[in-house]
Amino acid sequence: MFFAVSYTWLMWPHPASSGARKRSRSPASLILFGVLVALVLALCLLYGNSFLWLFIGISAIAGVTLPMRSAFVAVVIFTLLPLGISVGASGGIARVDWLQIIPLMLLVRGIGVDMIGAARLSGAIRELQAAREELARLAVIEERQRLSRDLHDLLGHTLSMITLKSELAGRLVEQEPARAIQEIREVERAARHTLREVREAVAGYRHPRLESELCARGSD
Incomplete structure (x- = not known):
């Protein structure tokens, strides 16, 4: 029961998920892993081959809990331990039940290596996701800066002209x-023209972003 609860706590919700990885690398998790290894060794030494299958779970936990190189070493050790314990419990290598021990060793090795690969893949996926988020953030900043420059180019000259003509109309009224009425009409035309250009510019920024969002969601 203790082994099952500890295994579930270390591996849930998924050995490659970020939550499980952070939890499995904590000092408490490493201590718990050591306790589980000692427990499995004690059970195997006391009861023989009956508990050798627990090395499958120990190997899986090692693949998630330990750094990559240490995990490979641990998986190799946990693969060989069932053979050594079986030899000792059987009274010699000639009495080992190879039909039982060989599949068990293959399972211990395979599960451990698979968990190491899953952990590495999870790390690569998290790094890729972080890079995508950073690129998206930089793209938003760049787009805002470009929009600011374009609006400045669109509005700078026109607003200066509107200001001058408004002052002139005020003096001529x-x-x-x-x-004065003619100047005011020119100001109105310039304002309407500028408003139309600003709307077109903003619409031009919105449409590509919508298309890119749809493409991004489609790729996900």
Whole structure:
């Protein structure tokens, strides 16, 4: 029961998930792993071959809990331990049940190596995801800066012209009302034209982003 609960705590929700990896690398998890190894060794030494199958779980935990090189060494050791214990319990290598021990050793090795590979793959996936998020963040910043530059180019000259014509119309409104009205109409046309350009520019930024979002979701 203790072994099952400990194994579940170390490996759940998935040995390659970020939550399980962080939990499995904690000092408490390493201590628990050592306790499980000692428990399995004690059971095997006391009861012989009946508990050798527990090395499958120990090898899986080692693949997730330990760093890669240490995990490979541990998997090799846990692969050979059932053979050594079986030889000692049987009274000699000639009495070993090879039909039982060979499949067990293959399982111990295979599960351990698979967990090491799953852990490495999970790490690579997390690094790739972090890189994608960073690229997306930089792309948003770059897009905002480009939009700011484009709006500055669009509005800078026009707003200066609108300001000058508005001041001119204010001075002419009493002396030359007709010309003042003409200047005000030009200001209105310039403002409408600029508003249309700004809307087109903003729409041009929105559509590619929507398409890119759809492509990104489709690829996921």
